[in-house]
Amino acid sequence: MEDATKLPLPEAFLNFLHSNGIDPSIYTAIDSTPRFIRFKPGFEDYIEEFEAEMKCKVEKLEWLEGFYSLPHHIQIAASRAYQEGKIYGIDASSGAAVTALHISPGDHVLDLCAAPGAKLCMILDLVGDSGSVTGVDVARHRLAACRTMVQKYAVGDRCRLFVADGTTFSVIPYQKGESKSEENVDVFKEWTSRRPWKERKRASKCVTPQLVSRDQPPELIYYGRHSGVVGLPKGELFKTASDIEIASLGYDKVLVDAECTHDGSVKHIQKFEHWGWRTLDRRVLDAERTDHLHVLQLNLLTNGFRLLKVGGSLVYSTCSLTVAQNEDVVEQFLKENKTAELVEIDAARNWPGRGGRIPKTWRFDPLTSQTSGLFVARFTKVLI
Ligand SMILES: C[S@@+](CC[C@H](N)C(=O)[O-])C[C@H]1O[C@@H](n2cnc3c(N)ncnc32)[C@H](O)[C@@H]1O
Known part of the structure; x- marks a missing residue:
């Protein structure tokens, strides 16, 4: 476990992590954890356009269909694909x-x-x-x-x-077929x-x-x-x-x-x-x-x-x-x-x-x- 005192976390939170057996060093891994996006089905052809616009390479996740990873610092909200509703940001675990x-x-x-x-x-x-x-x-x-x-x-x-x-x-x-309404019913x-x-x-x-x-x-x-x-x-x-x-x-x-x-x-x-x-x-x-x-x-x-x-x-x-x-x-x-x-x-x-x-x-x-x-x-x- 990394020395908890080196991390910029308050003591109360470190105590919480400690009492729950959670390794505080996960909070320093943020710079290496990628961001994930999912292309709406039918829009995967826009990947190249997205890469060119965001000046980054996206990588297809082999273990999760439709998901791609990209460097954590990329702000997808600025991309056209995001603004036009072709991709959404969603973590791969979700x-x-x-x-x-x-x-x-x-x-x-x-x-x-x-x-x-x-x-x-x-x-x-x-x-x-x-x-x-x-x-x-x-x-x-x-x-x-x-x-x-x-x-x-x-x-x-x-x-x-x-x-x-x-x-x-x-x-x-x-239930299918249940919505048969009689006349004058709201x-x-x-x-x-x-x-x-x-x-x-x-x-x-x-x-x-x-x-x-x-x-x-x-x-x-x-x-x-x-x-x-x-x-x-x-x-x-x-x-x-x-x-x-x-x-x-x-x-x-x-x-x-x-x-x-x-x-x-x-x-x-x-x-x-x-x-x-x-x-x-x-x-x-x-x-x-x-x-x-x-x-x-x-x-x-x-x-x-x-x-x-x-x-x-x-x-x-x-x-x-x-x-x-x-x-x-x-x-x-x-x-x-x-x-x-x-x-x-x-x-x-x-x-x-x-x-x-x-x-x-x-x-x-x-x-x-x-x-x-x-x-x-x-x-x-x-x-x-
Ligand atoms: C972890 S978030 C869910 C994230 C969501 N599934 C997603 O993917 O975006 C938990 C949600 O549970 C809702 N929540 C809390 N208590 C609830 C309750 N008693 N009934 C229904 N929703 C509740 C919160 O308002 C919050 O939006």
Whole structure:
């Protein structure tokens, strides 16, 4: 381990790393960790143009389809391909977590912690011209940014976005053929970017970012033309189902990319140099928050799993490197959910990184994988 005192990190954070057995030297690896981009399918011909414009060489990742690495100092926002929505910046570890879902065209996918939305955009690309994607986030302002992203990349045709608490969210995927509406029934019309009066009024009053509470009903803030919402009677959107019905009517794939301390995201931690290390104390290290986080992570995973159909796949990921937010959550979840089975991530055979403390789980980190830090576990639901 590198001498921690040589690193520009505050003592409280070093103590946090130490008590969680995390090597502080990952935070000095930032200069050698590349940046990653994903070309939207069909736009890979623009690579040469991108290289010429940014005066850099991009390298295709052999272990992750559609992904390229480039030197860390390149600011992709300045490129035409980015401005025209042909590429997005997404870490390769995040792309791997999405790949672990094994999405097939036609799947109904739930992304329970969706904002700001890089993984959601990739999921939308993968479902193709059938199926649907439902994105949920508790933070209205963050999900609004996600809506902007979905529109920028023109991938939202099959997407629904709900501001809701993921620990209680219960809306099932739309079922084909259910939207037969009777005359005089109020149905959803095509989505328009003109925000409803109620939303504008709320936004004008809102000074601090808004989070919804567990008991608030979900609020639909975006839906695409083929998301199953257009033409649906308004009362039917929030239809829920019993656990028995969910076995067949639930989602095919669920991603729970849970809220965490973000300590594995070196770029995120480095931002505190500008924001002030005291903010890091409040946002990351506060012990009470960390305790609360474990409960939140377990509840998100449990509810995401409840909404999964039998035989479906759920991926749990966090960008924390602590065992408490990853393996401990997985162990507790498996103890409490007899229909949950941890399964091997086949693609991980080719991934850089290493297995987690529990067999079949995977860990990315800047030192061993040359990516941002991410923990990934995959489950399926079985009949017992
Ligand atoms: C790690 S970020 C997700 C990143 C996202 N998947 C992506 O790829 O861009 C975690 C998200 O969880 C959201 N979140 C926190 N508590 C939540 C809850 N109870 N229900 C739903 N979302 C929640 C946060 O607002 C945050 O946007």
